[in-house]
Amino acid sequence: xxxxxxxxxxxxxxxxxxxxxxxxxxxxxxxxxxxxxxxxxxxxxxxxxxxxxxxxxxxxxxxxxxxxxxxxxxxxxxxxxxxxxxxxxxxxxxxxxxxxxxxxxxxxxxxxxxxxxxxxxxxxxxxxxxxxxxxxxxxxxxxxxxxxxxxxxxxxxxxxxxxxxxxxxxxxxxxxxxxxxxxxxxxxxxxxxxxxxxxxxxxxxxxxxxxxxxxxxxxxxxxxxxxxxxxxxxxxxxxxxxxxxxxxxxxxxxxxxxxxxxxxxxxxxxxxxxxxxxxxxxxxxxxxxxxxxxxxxxxxxxxxxxxxxxxxxxxxxxxxxxxxxxxxxxxxxxxxxxxxxxxxxxxxxxxxxxxxxxxxxxxxxxxxxxxxxxxxxxxxxxxxxxxxxxxxxxxxxxxxxxxxxxxxxxxxxxxxxxxxxxxxxxxxxxxxxxxxxxxxxxxxxxxxxxxxxxxxxxxxxxxxxxxxxxxxxxxxxxxxxxxxxxxxxxxxxxxxxxxxxxxxxxxxxxxxxxxxxxxxxxxxxxxxxxxxxxxxxxxxxxxxxxxxxxxxxxxxxxxxxxxxxxxxxxxxxxxxxxxxxxxxxxxxxxxxxxxxxxxxxxxxxxxxxxxxxxxxxxxxxxxxxxxxxxxxxxxxxxxxxxxxxxxxxxxxxxxxxxxxxxxxxxxxxxxxxxxxxxxxxxxxxxxxxxxxxxxxxxxxxxxxxxxxxxxxxxxxxxxxxxxxxxxxxxxxxxxxxxxxxxxxxxxxxxxxxxxxxxxxxxxxxxxxxxxxxxxxxxxxxxxxxxxxxxxx
Amino acid sequence: xxxxxxxxxxxxxxxxxxxxxxxxxxxxxxxxxxxxxxxxxxxxxxxxxxxxxxxxxxxxxxxxxxxxxxxxxxxxxxxxxxxxxxxxxxxxxxxxxxxxxxxxxxxxxxxxxxxxxxxxxxxxxxxxxxxxxxxxxxxxxxxxxxxxxxxx
Numbered sequence: 028x029x030x031x032x033x034x035x036x037x038x039x040x041x042x043x044x045x046x047x048x049x050x051x052x053x054x055x056x057x058x059x060x061x062x063x064x065x066x067x068x069x070x071x072x073x074x075x076x077x078x079x080x081x082x083x084x085x086x087x088x089x090x091x092x093x094x095x096x097x098x099x100x101x102x103x104x105x106x107x108x109x110x111x112x113x114x115x116x117x118x119x120x121x122x123x124x125x126x127x128x129x130x131x132x133x134x135x136x137x138x139x140x141x142x143x144x145x146x147x148x149x150x151x152x153x154x155x156x157x158x159x160x161x162x163x164x165x166x167x168x169x170x171x172x173x174x175x176x177x178x179x180x181x182x183x184x185x186x187x188x189x190x191x192x193x194x195x196x197x198x199x200x201x202x203x204x205x206x207x208x209x210x211x212x213x214x215x216x217x218x219x220x221x222x223x224x225x226x227x228x229x230x231x232x233x234x235x236x237x238x239x240x241x242x243x244x245x246x247x248x249x250x251x252x253x254x255x256x257x258x259x260x261x262x263x264x265x266x267x268x269x270x271x272x273x274x275x276x277x278x279x280x281x282x283x284x285x286x287x288x289x290x291x292x293x294x295x296x297x298x299x300x301x302x303x304x305x306x307x308x309x310x311x312x313x314x315x316x317x318x319x320x321x322x323x324x325x326x327x328x329x330x331x332x333x334x335x336x337x338x339x340x341x342x343x344x345x346x347x348x349x350x351x352x353x354x355x356x357x358x359x360x361x362x363x364x365x366x367x368x369x370x371x372x373x374x375x376x377x378x379x380x381x382x383x384x385x386x387x388x389x390x391x392x393x394x395x396x397x398x399x400x401x402x403x404x405x406x407x408x409x410x411x412x413x414x415x416x417x418x419x420x421x422x423x424x425x426x427x428x429x430x431x432x433x434x435x436x437x438x439x440x441x442x443x444x445x446x447x448x449x450x451x452x453x454x455x456x457x458x459x460x461x462x463x464x465x466x467x468x469x470x471x472x473x474x475x476x477x478x479x480x481x482x483x484x485x486x487x488x489x490x491x492x493x494x495x496x497x498x499x500x501x502x503x504x505x506x507x508x509x510x511x512x513x514x515x516x517x518x519x520x521x522x523x524x525x526x527x528x529x530x531x532x533x534x535x536x537x538x539x540x541x542x543x544x545x546x547x548x549x550x551x552x553x554x555x556x557x558x559x560x561x562x563x564x565x566x567x568x569x570x571x572x573x574x575x576x577x578x579x580x581x582x583x584x585x586x587x588x589x590x591x592x593x594x595x596x597x598x599x600x601x602x603x604x605x606x607x608x609x610x611x612x613x614x615x616x617x618x619x620x621x622x623x624x625x626x627x628x629x630x631x632x633x634x635x636x637x638x639x640x641x642x643x644x645x646x647x648x649x650x651x652x653x654x655x656x657x658x659x660x661x662x663x664x665x666x667x668x669x670x671x672x673x674x675x676x677x678x679x680x681x682x683x684x685x686x687x688x689x690x691x692x693x694x695x696x697x698x699x700x701x702x703x704x705x706x707x708x709x710x711x712x713x714x715x716x717x718x719x720x721x722x723x724x725x726x727x728x729x730x731x732x733x734x735x736x737x738x739x740x741x742x743x744x745x746x747x748x749x750x751x752x753x754x755x756x757x758x759x760x761x762x763x764x765x766x767x768x769x770x771x772x773x774x775x776x777x778x779x780x781x782x783x784x785x786x787x788x789x790x791x792x793x794x795x796x797x798x799x800x801x802x803x804x805x806x807x808x809x810x811x812x813x814x815x816x817x818x819x
Numbered sequence: 820x821x822x823x824x825x826x827x828x829x830x831x832x833x834x835x836x837x838x839x840x841x842x843x844x845x846x847x848x849x850x851x852x853x854x855x856x857x858x859x860x861x862x863x864x865x866x867x868x869x870x871x872x873x874x875x876x877x878x879x880x881x882x883x884x885x886x887x888x889x890x891x892x893x894x895x896x897x898x899x900x901x902x903x904x905x906x907x908x909x910x911x912x913x914x915x916x917x918x919x920x921x922x923x924x925x926x927x928x929x930x931x932x933x934x935x936x937x938x939x940x941x942x943x944x945x946x947x948x949x950x951x952x953x954x955x956x957x958x959x960x961x962x963x964x965x966x967x968x969x970x971x
Contacts, residue, residue, distance in 0.1 A: 221876035232879075234871035235857060235886070243871070 033099040048090035048101055049077050059103050060112060060166045062255055063203035064091040067304040068212060073204050075115045076166065079103050087111060116167055119201050121177035122227075123163070123256070126677035127152035129173045129701035131708065132735065139731045139793050142800060145266050145807060147605035147614060148186055148552045149196055149257050151677045154606075156265035157257030163201060179703045181680045183552060185230070190239045191521035192246055192262060192316045197230050200258040206231055206250035213301075213309040219244040231258075240524055245503060246312035252300050262521075263320055264290075266804045267297040275302070278314040279369045280321075281394050281507050283498050285314055293801075296322055311499035312525070313506050313515065320519035321510060326440045328452035339450065348474075350449050351416070352481050354432040355385050358414035362387035363403060366418040367511055369394045370471055372490060377475035379491075380484045388412070391491055392421055395507030397514060417443065418471050420512030436471055439513060537616070538579045538623035545598055547617045550683035551676075553605045554651070555614045556590075562597030564589075564627050570635075570658035571749070571781055574627025575757045576601065578612035582623065583806075585609045586754045586776070588655040588727075589628060599625075602654035602684075608806045629757045630780050633659050637745060640667035642722040645743070646692075647710035647736060649675045649728025653684050655749060656727050660691040669693045671721070673713045675732065679704035711735035718742025725749075726784055730793045733784065740785030748784040750775045752795055767791050829859060831866045841867055841877060845884060854885040890925040890932035892970050895949040899938030907946035911935060913960055917967060931970060 029044040035052050042051035047070060052059050062074040070092045078087040082100040087108060090101070102108070120128060127133050136153065146154035152164060185197035202222060210218035219242055223232035233242040240246075251259045270290035278285045278299070287310065290298035299318045302308050333342040333350050355362065366378050368391040375391065382389035388411075390403050398404070399421045406412065407426055414432040415422070420441035427433045428446035435444050438453030453470045497505040503525050508515060516522040516529040523529050546558040564574060573586045591600040605614045616622070638644065644663055648656035653674045660670050672692035676682045677700045689695050696713055697705030706712070714724060714736050723745035726736040733748045740746040752775050755761040759777035766775050767788040773779065829848060834840040841863070848859045855878050864871045878884045896902075896911045911922060914933055918926055925932040941947045944956025950966060958966075 216870075218870055219872055221870070221872040223872075223876050223879040225880045232872070232875070234860065234875040236875075 031095060031097040033095055033097065033101060035101045036103055042095050046095045048079060048081070048088075048093045048095045048099070051095040052090065052101070052103060057103060059090055060169070061091060062162055062166060062201060063205060065205055065208070065253065068205065068208045071204055071208065073202065074119075076112050078108055078111055080105060080108060117175055117177055119163070120167070120175060120179075122180050122198075123201060124150050124155070124181065124198050124678075125167075125175070125179065126150070126681075126699070126701040126703075128164075128167055129175050129707075130677070131173060132700070132731075135735075136731045139734060139789075140729075142268065142797070144606045145803065146553045147611055148183070149199060150181075150552045150681060153677070154553070155199070155257040156260055156268070157199075157254075159269040161257065162255035174707075175701060175703075179678050179680065179701060180227075181552070181678075183549075188262075190244075191524035192248070192312065193239065193251060194260045194262045194265070195231075196258055196260075199256045200231060201256055202229055202231075203255060205253050205255060206259060209249050209253045209304060212304050213247060213249045213306055214245075215306045217243070220250065245500070246316065247301070247309045247500070248312070248315035249301060249304065249309060253304075261298065261316065263316065263519075263809045264298040266807060267292055270297060273300075278310070278318055279371070280313050280318060280510050281311075281499060282369055282493050282496055283311075283500065284369075285310055285500075287314060287318070309500060311506060312503065312522070313499055313510075317506075317510075317515055317519045317522065321513075321515070322438070324439065324518045327438060328440055328450070331452050332444075332447070332450040334448045339444075339447070344451075344477075347449050347451055348477055348481065351434050351451075351478060354414050354434060354448065355381070355387075355416075355478070355482075358412075358432060359385045360387075361411070361413040363390070363407065363412045363415045363417075364388070365390040365392055365399055365403065365415070365421055366471065366475070367392050367394060368491075368493070370418070374472040374475050375490055377472070377479040380479050381475065381482075384479075384482055384484045392419065392512070393494075394496070395509055396421070397509040397512055398422070418511070436474055437511065438470070439518075441512070538621045541621040541623045542625045544616050544618055544620045544622065547620075549614075550602065550654075551681045554602065554681075554683060555605065555610075556600060556602045556654070557613065557616065558598050558600045559622055559625060560597055561599045561625055561627075562594075564599050564625065565592040565597050566594045568592045568594075568599060568628040569632035570662045571633030572628035572630045573757075573780060574599070574601070574625055574629060575754070576613065576622055577624040578609065578616060579623045582612055583609040584624075584755055584757070586629070586751070586757055588651070588658075588749070588780075590654045590657055599627075602651060604651045607803050608808055611808055626757065630776060631778065633662070633781055635662055635666065638663060638666060638668050638723065641669070643669045643671065643720060645714065645718070645721040645724040646670060646672045647675070647714065647724065647726040647728070647732075648672070648688075649710060649726075649732035650681075652727030652729075652732070652749070653682070653688070656725065657684065657688060657691065659725060660688065664691045664693075671696065673698060673710045675699065675709045675728070677701065709735060711739065714739045714742065723747070724784070725781075730789055730796065733787070734789035734793075737784050737787065737789060740783075746784035747781050748787060749780045750782055750787065750792065751780070752792060753798065765795075827862060829862050831863070836867050838867065838869060841869065841874065842881075845874075845878060849884060853889045854887055856888075887925055888929070890930050892930060892951055893932045893934060895934045895936045895939070896922075897937075897939045897941070897945070897947045897949075898935045899942065899945075901942035901945040902939075902947055905945040907948075910946055910948065910958060910960070910963060913963060914967075917964075931967075 030041050031044050032041055035057050040055040049059055049064055059077045061077040063071045072089045072092040077090045079090045080102040143158045144154045149155040152158045181198055187195040207220055210220050220231055220233055222229055233239050251261050270292050272291040274289045276287050276289050278287045286302045288300045288302055289296055296319055299315055301310050330341045331344055331347040332339040333346050362385050364378055364382050364387050390400055412430050415430050416434045418436040420437055422443045424442040424445045427443035433447045434449040435447045436451040444450050451474050499506040506525055508527050514530050516527040543560040544557055545560055548556045550556050568589050573588045575584045575586050577584055587601045587603050589599055590602050603610050605611050646656045646660050660672055664670050670692050671694040672688050673696040675698040679699055698708050699705055718739050719742055721743050724743040725747045726733045727749040750766055752764040752766055754764045754776055757776045759774050764775040765772050768782055768786040831844050834844050848855055860871050860874050863874055896907055898907055915921055918931055920926055920933055922933050922935050939947050946958055947956050948958050
């Protein structure tokens with residue numbers, strides 16, 4: 028290849044003729060920031076971050092679209108270029124949820140909260156599932172200054188969740204066009220998405236802005252894998268964050284046997300990705316989204332079982348193998364072997380050898396079948412067999428029980444196992460080979476191989492011919508309905524949106540009786556207010572108390588502060604932030620629905636006896652604390668205490684309750700972390716600067732906000748905070764809510780929730796609150812229950 | 820989706836099936852139908868070999884193209900500087916209220932479309948509106964009512 032020579036930042040470098048300036052610089056190890064350049068896609072020039080100065084070239088061309096030429100003199104890192112990049116980023120950030128970038132406490136906050144909160148909507152890095160893998164964040168951390176001069180623009184209507192598998196939040200989109208170009212490339216010029224509209228309304232869209240499922244989109248997921256921000260995300264796997272390992276494998280959900288990359292984290296499968304952007308390497312929805320969900324489904328078998336004395340006993344592989352061998356020997360000539368046609372070749376060879384040796388019938392079950400062929404079923408009913416070896420969920424309990432001996436292999440529990448003599452679990456605890464552990468069918472190979480080895484039979488050479496089939500890569504309608512006899516849409520419910528059959532509805536059930544919701548409002552993104560009918564609670568509630576709510580019978584019990592109540596009308600109001608399953612379930616309830624349970628008032632009421640008329644008190648509320656501070660402020664104001672209410676939020680559009688708080692505040696202060704409303708900073712800045720003016724201070728908010736405030740606790744004679752640890756019963760029995768105050772253990776539910784701000788061990792509290800973070804991800808509501816159909 | 824066997828509604832044979840001819844073909848469609856329908860986009864996609872999403876991207880880029888069938892009458896309210904100063908904002912608001920539609924929309928019965936334009940060049944007559952091809956100057960709210968009543 029012809030070489031050219033150019034100078035970049037004073038360094039002489041050699042480049043291939045035809046390279047762009049950006050490619051030449053990168054090959055030479057010179058960094059130029061960029062967001063829209065992608066090594067497998069053609070140059071685009073949208074993000075304007077890779078601008079450079081070139082001698083004798085006017086202006087600042089984008090290096091990704093400028094071909095390198097012999098003798099060129101390029102500068103990549105001048106003051107003017109960096110200013111220009113900062114301004115460009117600032118414009119991007121104005122339309123992006125960027126409060127965390129501008130926040131002066133970002134580093135400390137992220138040390139206390141190492142993983143983003145699993146919020147319903149991303150409103151900043153702190154609630155963005157893409158935080159660990161965000162290109163915009165990486166580029167910005169080096170280039171962006173914290174003082175942004177532009178307002179932050181947010182539109183809740185830009186969050187789209189109507190499609191299966193994919194969540195879209197266009198508030199995070201930077202219009203780099205990578206998804207559009209990826210879609211076009213992997214589908215050979217026939218992309219399903221493009222950038223529609225213009226200017227501030229420009230957005231990634233399918234034709235006529237419809238749901239992608241109604242259009243050509245095949246849900247190959249390629250766009251999600253390449254999206255540099257949190258705009259396009261995989262609803263099921265997004266909260267796991269970045270993988271810690273990738274293993275190459277082969278998908279066996281259909282005979283296409285595509286190459287796939289398995290994304291692993293802590294030894295667990297968290298996602299599947301294509302191996303490259305080449306059209307032939309693209310995946311279908313089942314491979315990209317279904318595989319990981321199916322292998323992670325609840326009810327996975329992890330142990331083998333052998334029936335001993337009428338009971339299924341967990342057994343070793345050898346025991347299960349011995350019993351199976353015995354069954355084969357005893358029933359020779361009257362055996363049916365059924366394995367999926369998508370099994371590995373070795374498995375099929377072993378199955379054929381076994382069938383020959385024991386004169387057994389052999390069925391390679393169609394890859395998308397939910398039961399055995401009619402012929403096999405007739406033979407079973409006609410009592411042709413006395414033993415069966417079935418790999419998958421192809422026979423029901425009754426059919427399995429109609430033969431003398433039944434051996435089942437499956438990666439999940441199934442009904443036929445109730446009638447089995449031996450059950451092989453399709454997941455081997457083989458620590459050395461994580462992929463083997465993950466893939467049920469690899470385990471099938473081992474079982475069949477071990478069996479044929481046991482009888483030392485020669486494996487047959489030839490394999491059955493594969494049938495013609497339509498690849499699910501080419502049409503949503505070709506996605507197989509079943510995998511190893513299990514209905515795909517039962518295990519990955521989003522596939523119901525393709526029109527795939529389900530055997531049972533798995534939708535969450537709303538409570539049909541309990542506490543009626545009188546009003547439900549969204550105050551700010553992720554923040555909801557509900558008023559419920561609860562006359563007893565309203566009668567006895569006092570400021571500072573909380574109640575434990577459950578949206579439905581199966582919800583977790585979670586504590587929420589009582590914000591407002593009316594004993595006469597019998598209602599109680601709560602404000603909560605959507606940060607996981609339970610709060611998301613609450614958020615989906617609307618007027619007329621019921622809460623399954625609401626127990627309260629709980630906790631020790633706020634002690635007003637410490638306060639006197641004429642005293643000055645600083646009340647600080649952050650996030651949900653903005654609402655929680657209200658009942659206390661109202662009481663204090665009634666007592667004639669001079670109240671200064673300071674509230675903080677990440678950004679202007681996250682503020683709420685301002686008018687309501689003004690009615691109970693003698694002085695009202697607004698703080699935003701990005702400075703888009705009020706002053707820049709948090710409540711702790713107010714406390715630090717003016718703490719000396721007050722007789723007492725009260726802080727309610729997230730652990731980090733209260734921790735920051737605690738640094739200045741000595742500024743006021745009295746300082747308090749309201750704690751929010753994980754709670755179960757709320758009455759002092761379980762001990763989950765223990766907190767440490769100067770080494771002394773207290774229960775937040777009965778001793779609290781209010782404690783001495785200066786004494787709380789906030790680091791321990793933060794740690795205890797994350798104890799169940801992985802289980803919390805598994806519990807997230809991640810499926811869509813809409814109907815639909817495939818579209819050709 | 821649409822039936823493939825249905826006969827073609829549009830004739831694009833005047834154009835070579837090249838990307839640069841797409842906008843001209845779109846203009847023809849709009850001249851014929853008054854708007855760009857989903858069927859038209861489908862036929863354009865087949866003829867030009869450009870994906871539907873890509874064509875939608877082009878159509879939505881230009882304010883000139885419409886996605887909804889316009890009403891039998893089109894009312895254009897001038898929002899140029901002079902008309903703005905002379906209160907065209909309240910004319911637009913009154914029209915929106917009386918017609919029950921927003922600017923850029925068409926009444927459900929297909930009678931009237933409401934649009935706003937940047938300047939009609941009739942600043943001396945501010946505030947001005949154009950109904951179909953007739954210009955009305957110094958429009959008052961009372962006059963507006965009469966104009967609306969006259970539309971059939």
